[in-house]
Amino acid sequence: MAKYIEMIRVRFLMMLAYRTNYYSGILIYSINIGAYYFLWTAIYGDKGSIEGMSVGQMTTYVAISWMARAFYFNNIDREIAQEIKEGKVAVEFIRPYHYLLMKMMQGLGEGIFRLSFFSVPGMLIVALIFPITFSVDVTTWLSFALAIIFSFIINTQINLLTGVLTFFFFNNAGLIQAKRVVIDLFSGLLIPISFFPMWAQDAMGFFPFQAISYIPSMIFTESFTGNEVMESLIFQGVWALLLIIPIQVLWVIAKKQLTVQGG
Amino acid sequence: MKYTSIFFQYVAQYMKTRLTYRVDMVIEILSDLLFQAVNLIFILIVFGHTQLLGGWSRDEIIFIYGFFLVPFAIFGAFFNIWDFNERYIVKGEMDRILTRPIHSLFQIILERMELESLFGVFTGIGVMLYSASQLGLSFSWYDPFVFVVLVLGGVFVYAGIFVLLASISFWSDSPTSIMPMMYNIGNYGRYPVDIYNNVIRFVLTWILPFAFVGVYPSAYFLGREDWYGYAFLTPVMGLLFFGISVLVWNVGVTKYRGAGN
Numbered sequence: 001m002a003k004y005i006e007m008i009r010v011r012f013l014m015m016l017a018y019r020t021n022y023y024s025g026i027l028i029y030s031i032n033i034g035a036y037y038f039l040w041t042a043i044y045g046d047k048g049s050i051e052g053m054s055v056g057q058m059t060t061y062v063a064i065s066w067m068a069r070a071f072y073f074n075n076i077d078r079e080i081a082q083e084i085k086e087g088k089v090a091v092e093f094i095r096p097y098h099y100l101l102m103k104m105m106q107g108l109g110e111g112i113f114r115l116s117f118f119s120v121p122g123m124l125i126v127a128l129i130f131p132i133t134f135s136v137d138v139t140t141w142l143s144f145a146l147a148i149i150f151s152f153i154i155n156t157q158i159n160l161l162t163g164v165l166t167f168f169f170f171n172n173a174g175l176i177q178a179k180r181v182v183i184d185l186f187s188g189l190l191i192p193i194s195f196f197p198m199w200a201q202d203a204m205g206f207f208p209f210q211a212i213s214y215i216p217s218m219i220f221t222e223s224f225t226g227n228e229v230m231e232s233l234i235f236q237g238v239w240a241l242l243l244i245i246p247i248q249v250l251w252v253i254a255k256k257q258l259t260v261q262g263g
Numbered sequence: 264m265k266y267t268s269i270f271f272q273y274v275a276q277y278m279k280t281r282l283t284y285r286v287d288m289v290i291e292i293l294s295d296l297l298f299q300a301v302n303l304i305f306i307l308i309v310f311g312h313t314q315l316l317g318g319w320s321r322d323e324i325i326f327i328y329g330f331f332l333v334p335f336a337i338f339g340a341f342f343n344i345w346d347f348n349e350r351y352i353v354k355g356e357m358d359r360i361l362t363r364p365i366h367s368l369f370q371i372i373l374e375r376m377e378l379e380s381l382f383g384v385f386t387g388i389g390v391m392l393y394s395a396s397q398l399g400l401s402f403s404w405y406d407p408f409v410f411v412v413l414v415l416g417g418v419f420v421y422a423g424i425f426v427l428l429a430s431i432s433f434w435s436d437s438p439t440s441i442m443p444m445m446y447n448i449g450n451y452g453r454y455p456v457d458i459y460n461n462v463i464r465f466v467l468t469w470i471l472p473f474a475f476v477g478v479y480p481s482a483y484f485l486g487r488e489d490w491y492g493y494a495f496l497t498p499v500m501g502l503l504f505f506g507i508s509v510l511v512w513n514v515g516v517t518k519y520r521g522a523g524n
Contacts, residue, residue: 190305
């Protein structure tokens with residue numbers, strides 16, 4: 001266990017060394033939030049609420065979605081693809097840790113860095129500019145904290161999946177790019193899932209994507225209450241467990257393939 | 264003449280390398296298409312809940328988006344220089360560029376070409392034609408020519424801004440993430456700028472004139488006569504910004520000292 005915690009620490013320190021990049025990151029996110037803020041105010045016009053969300057809740061939704069993204073987002077799919085292409089992954093097999101778990105811990109180190117140096121200060125800046133409401137309810141904050149931990153796990157699992165697929169495809173850059181675009185839309189980052197037409201919402205219930213962005217943001221804006229919060233946390237938990245299966249299967253097959261190539 | 268022939272030689276070379284990895288190219292085009300579809304789905308879902316966006320209808324917004332795709336695709340194909348700093352300054356590739364007897368910027372554009380982006384031109388025109396038929400727009404014989412001029416204006420606006428940003432690297436070689444930020448700001452130009460507040464509108468018109476890549480030129484085809492002035496300014500802004508950026512680039516090159524050794 002200690003070695004995995006060490007992974008988190010090392011990655012955190014690595015990010016700290018390159019932190020100048022992240023100051024501009026705060027600006028990028030503020031600009032994005034700004035763009036969607038104006039867009040949504042125009043969309044709302046003089047309507048009080050759409051799909052049960054007020055314009056104030058929507059502003060908060062947009063802001064918290066982007067800030068949470070800083071925590072759960074990582075590039076480990078690209079890193080894995082790179083390491084596979086360069087053949088470095090072969091060395092990783094003989095090291096005394098589980099490669100994928102190690103990657104996940106590196107992602108976590110990155111996430112913790114972004115959360116503390118990026119999301120929290122960014123949220124403060126954004127809250128000064130745009131009318132954002134924070135809940136005073138402790139349970140809301142606790143459920144939100146739990147929800148973004150699940151967001152991280154599920155998003156990272158999907159990244160692991162796309163990363164490992166590099167073993168089977170020649171070049172994976174297109175797939176990784178496509179996955180990113182799909183997740184932005186179907187996770188509810190760009191638009192809350194409740195705004196989608198009914199049939200699309202039903203279809204989305206069979207996929208893990210809304211667990212990444214929609215659920216934590218709805219909890220934070222208190223658009224989900226009581227039972228809905230419980231149900232959505234269970235939805236996240238179930239997906240976090242289910243996704244282990246395809247990852248593990250692909251990983252075992254990939255390992256075998258690699259032996260053949262190495263032979 | 265020399266530049267034209269060099270250009271076509273590079274294009275031919277590019278096609279050869281690309282066609283070797285056909286699957287890659289297809290996947291890249293598909294992921295571009297997916298990206299365009301996601302933006303379109305966004306617009307469609309939003310208009311499931313509202314009739315007008317700051318006085319603009321759904322099909323008008325779709326038309327603006329379709330127009331935006333065309334200059335954006337051409338820009339993406341030839342001015343893919345977002346990693347200029349890392350690639351050419353930090354790694355010292357610029358040294359190699361400067362030893363060649365053609366203009367350094369032209370050389371870099373040729374090297375970083377991504378012709379598969381051009382597929383976006385067809386998507387954009389398709390989207391525009393669809394919404395034009397929904398809106399019942401009629402076009403004159405000269406409109407295709409106006410279209411080409413306005414598209415080129417948009418390309419030059421985009422290119423000008425990004426070349427200016429790349430030029431910063433000549434003075435400061437620390438890596439910056441300004442480039443991705445600009446891509447995000449560029450997205451503002453896809454929606455009618457009158458929905459933003461005045462400061463943002465001013466910035467998008469005169470300082471980072473992304474509005475000239477989407478909404479202003481589209482206003483001409485949509486018959487929004489109050490915006491015609493801005494629409495016709497598009498090529499002027501394009502030439503002005505691109506001209507300035509090339510001047511700054513040329514000055515920047517003289518400041519370049521090479522990396523490390």
